[in-house]
Amino acid sequence: MNSDQLPIRTRFAPSPTGFMHVGGVRTALFAWLIAQKNNGTFILRIEDTDKSREVEGSIAQIEKSLKWLGINWTEGINIGGPYTPYLQSERLDIYKTWAQKLVESGRAYADPYTQAELEQFRNDAIANKKAFLYRDHRPENPSVWDGTMPLRFKSDPKSYKWTDAVMGELSTGPEAIDDFVLIKTDGYPTYNFCHIVDDMLMQITHVLRSQEFISSTPKFLNLYEAMDIQRPVLATLPFVMAIDGKKKLGKRDGAKDILEYAAEGYLPEAMMNFLATLGWNDGTEQELFAPSELIEKFSLERVQKSPARFDEKRLLWMNGQWIRKLSLDDLYARSTNFWSDAANTAGDDAKKLVLSLVQDRLKTLSDIPLLTSYFFDEPTAEWSMIEDNKQLNNIPRDEITSMLEAAKTALSNANYDADSLQQTLNTLLETTGQKPGILFSLVRLAVSWAPFSPALNETLATLGHDKVQSRLQVAINISKE
C-alpha cells in the first residue's frame, strides 16, 4: 500500500486460452488507464502455466484485440523490457528458485498424497458437513521435494483485514486460508504462486483483477507475508454480466470475441467509452468520453462495487454517437472493409459523397451496404412499396403515372445540385398541386426502392441526372402495366 511514491506499473496478465471477451478487455482497460493517467508503465504478461487449456493462436488474438482498442503496452510480450521474459512458461527457473527459498524457510513442503487420497479427504469432509482444508492433513514428516510431488505452501491461517482500492474494507477469517499448491508435478507453477513472484519482480504497483479472485486474496496475503514482500495495491473489479443472464459474462455464456465487434463495425473509441463507463463514471452527467478524457478522469475510487450488465443497446447508441463525431475523411478511412462489391467499383469521391449522406444514419459501419446499395446498384422495383405506402395507397394508378411523368420532365432540365433540386421540387409541388407527403414519397421510392433514404434533394443530386431519369422511366412503365 505504500506504493504511492513509486512509478506506477500495472499489468494485464491473461492466459492464452482463447479469444478475449469484454470482461477481460475491461480489466485490461482499467489497468491501462491507471498507468496512462500516472505516466506509468502498462505491461502485458502472458500466464501460460496450464498447458492443457492453452489454445493455439491465443496470444496473437490477445495482442490484436488490445491493439484494436488502442490499449498499448510498452513492456511485455513481443516488446521486452527490464524484466524479460514476459511469458511465464519461459520463467520456470525463476519460480523454482523462489519455491526453493520457501522450502528452505520451512514454508513449503512436498505433498505426499495421491489424487485419490485427496479425493477421499474431500469426500469425508463433505460427509461430515465440514469445509475441506488440506492443512488438516499436513504430513508430519514430509519427504524432500524432488519435483515428482506437488509443492505446497505451508500456510499460516489467520484473520485478515485489508483495503481494496475498489471494494473498500475487506476481511476474512482463518478458514479462508489453506495450503495450496505452488508447483505442480508437471513442473509448472500455479497462478497463485507465479503471479505473486512475477508481480514482485516486475515491480507491479497496482494489481487489478476481476471479482472471482476476491476469495483467494487472503491466500495471497499469507504468501506475501511468507515471502516477506510488500504487497501492491489490490483492486477488485466487479463482474461484467450477460444482459439476460445473472451470471458473469463468460465464454460459455455466449460472450463475444471483442474482435467480432470490430468486424461488425464498432469503433474502438465507442467500445472503450462503453467499457469504461460500465462500472465507472466521473460523477458528472457526461456520457461520452474520448480516450484522452478517460485517461485524465479515471480513478479506481469511482469504480462501482456491484456488477454491471452488458447492455448492447447502449453500446450501439454510443457507437452511433462516435460515428457522428468523426470527420468525413476519418470515417471514410475506417469504412474500407464495409462497402459492397458494387460500391467498390465506384471511385473514392463517389463513395465519400454517399458516406456523407448516411453518416448520421449509421449505427455501425456494417450498416453501410444496406443504407447505400441503391446509389451503386440498380435497385429492383417493388411496386408493393407504393401500394403499401399509407400516403400513396389511395391514389389512382393514372394519377401516379402522371405525377411520375411530371417529375421526370421537371427533373430532366434541373441543375443537379442539392439547392437547385430543392427549388425544382418545390416548383413541382406547386405545378402538380400535390402535398409533399405524396409527391416526395413517390419520387423517393421510384429512384431508390428503399425503405429509407436521405433527404430527397440530396439523394437526387447524388444519383445524378441520368440515373434519376432512367429510374423514373422504369417506374412510369410499371405504373402503366
Place this chain on the structure above:
RNA sequence: GGUCUCAUCGUCUAAUGGUUAGGACACCAGGUUUUCAUCCUGGCAAUCCGGGUUCAAUUCCCGGUGAGAUCACCA
C-alpha cells in the same frame, strides 16, 4: 454446506442525514415540407424487506431476503 461480496427506474448510473431522488440507454408520444436516422420537446419508470439511531433515513447500524463468487496439481 463453509467463507466472502454486492443491492437506486427494465439497463448503465448520480446524489444526499432534510431534493419534486438527477442524467443516459431502451420504450412511448409530438416537432423538423416524404421515409429512415439525426436533432429538439414531452412522457413512463427506481432507493429489496423489517427493525433500530435520529426532529428527519434512500443515505448510518443490525437482522432478514435476493443475487453472485469461491472452496482445483484453472487462471
